[in-house]
Amino acid sequence: QVRLVESGGGSVQAGGSLRLSCAISGFSWTRSCMGWFRQAPGKEREAVAVVDRDGIRMNAASVKGRFVISRDNAKNTLYLQMNALKAEDTAMYYCAADPHRLGSICYMAVSVYTYWGQGTQVTVSS
16 A cells, blocks of 8 residues: 655744655655645645656755755655745645656656645744
8 A cells, every 4th residue: 555654744933944754655666756745724735846766856946945855765765854944834744756757757746746645734933
């Protein structure tokens, strides 16, 4: 059974840091596109960062220079290091996979990703 389980969320003051983790099992994910997405109340779910099979990263403009997505295939874990957090970063954060991407190009569109975790809440106070 495919499982993506996020952890590491919590409450932090603006300017602080958090490291989110996503434990992955149930499918061969090392060649999948992996991404972190977030959704705030009343807003659409949006991509935060995506990493491809070779470790090439793409970031949303809103988090560029502050967040880093990474993958550890040996540990079956996807990470999101979040630095210089802002109140605007408050959201439910989800990890997701596009496991059937045959090429090496990954996309940031929410609709492309078919496997999703349950989410972990990040709250940043000003």
